[in-house]
Amino acid sequence: MAMPFVLSPEGQLKLVIFDCDGVLVDSEATCCGISAEEARAAGMTVPAGKEVETFSGMALPGIQKLIEEKTGKSLGATWAAQTQARFVEAMQNGVEPIDGVHDMLENVVKLGLPVRVGSNSSCQEMAIKFKTTNLEHFFENRIHSARDMGFPKPRPDVYLHAAQEEGVKPENCVVLEDSNTGAKAAVNAGMACVLLRAQGEPVPDWPNLVVIHHLSEFAPLLQKALKTQEQ
Template sequence: MTQALALSPSGHLKLVIFDCDGVLVDSEQTCCRISAEEARAAGLAIPDERSVEEFSGMALPEIQKDIEQKTGKSLGSDWADRVQKRFVDAMKLGVEPIEGVHAMLEGVKKLGLPVRVGSNSSEEEMDAKFMATDLTQYFTNRIHSARDMGIPKPRPDVYLHAAQQEGVDPACCVVLEDSNTGARAAVDAGMMCVLLRPGPEPVPDWPNLVRIRHLSEFVPLLQKALHSQE
């Protein structure tokens, strides 16, 4: 028998797991722009204005593979590490929190729900982002890097690992994501996924997926689920 998921009245919401880029920190455009610069250096004509469309949600090894396949050139074994350093340096220079993120996190905290982060970014990069946006206090010792694990999304491993570290069943978790890549990882992990998508881009027709358009909608969604489960 399939276990009811975390937003269902018959489910048990016990853990909230966040993606990082585009959900907590507005770093997606910066990282995608750097990836586009690297792609152009390798010979691909990808302008900055198409960078998010091309690279959103992708881990660096995937980006490297994509560029190498399209150009027929090897970028070298140190490419991902070198670009990762560019990401970290850019984050230290300044990055903005997603609008409403502090209020949202305080709201989740008041509900008594533990939180974790599962991201394709490295832990070093996330540390820099959270320091720059005053989010470190919420996630000390609670961040998990699919890049550092060597198993990037859309594989579900980073989300399964976060649930395991909390000691809860995947069905008891809600994941907040903004990319199709990350949403696929959450759904494949057997978790409920809330997809933050403010623009006109459609949402995939997958099970266990709920759309919100602004972070202010997230806490009421959790609150409603908790009340229905009392």
Template structure:
């Protein structure tokens, strides 16, 4: 299926904004949050061992996780469950979270290329403040962070990506997204954006249009630089 617009990385494209997911792309907090979710799922009677936590809950927003657990177990978790879990996530982040390997070099390289950057995540603003403070990443994204959780419209809905593009004053076809989850990639593609997925070599990516794959963050900036050179920047 042909894309409606040229890939933003092609010579015919116009790359004007890079939007990063947070967990699994910038900070390595996804496993921690997924394990907390698995713990709560087991408490409700859902069989999710810790080693399956990331596979089951990766990329999901808290309302989606709650809905899954309730459907699988028939247990009503309560109206305050998502708020309670968010507090647990924030506390876990303050106790320590690691940057994804190579993230500082990648972000510094993108900064030198002069392309504006934003973050669009299913995490709450409070969670991301904690994560970015701990990892010293806040200087890269000050006041350029968008929370689908706080918007009340989590991925795979594309709303948070469309909001980031709107705030930058660019069209979705001029945006490049870096994601690691299928949920986030679906949101990016449905927003009309090109999505680069950070995936291990032995893991596949969805067969959707406007999807590319890299194995490490060190591959991202050279990809962007080549595109900008081809586009005459």
């Protein structure tokens, strides 16, 4: 897999954008579990142990659409808001930091790179997640919600908006993602994507993509790129 342009000696790395769930905080099991409960209540079959696989990376409107397509039932205009309220309540107890996230963020900040977050979660959810995991000081006024914008991933809007707010071109950004949905959004935005993926799990054959298996690999990857770009 070729190194993305922005991480090559010819590139100029100027902004790091993080997904939230599965990259910074471990809330996917909680949120996907709630989504599966809702789906089963509507009559959709979600096998035990397949909750995360079924709903990972999806925004609530997409989850609603999937359930309605599978069951032929309408969940109604208030379903997404009600389910989001369940997410928010669960986040106060059911979220942990991803292993190594505090060290990783401190090391990225030491490199002098600005950081932002672009997520399918709402800003309300992210505020609680970051407070619970003691990450909020890294991202004060630097959080962007695809859900609140109304354009969830795999649309690139949230990542393009984050770059615009920083005053940086897409080709100067790198995104850290864990889901194919989010990685596609980064690629669609014209940005490089570093995909956090467990060893042995399949990886999409897309351009501008590089894979790591633990957060401890991320800052050294950026540091190496910056060093080659100084020469």
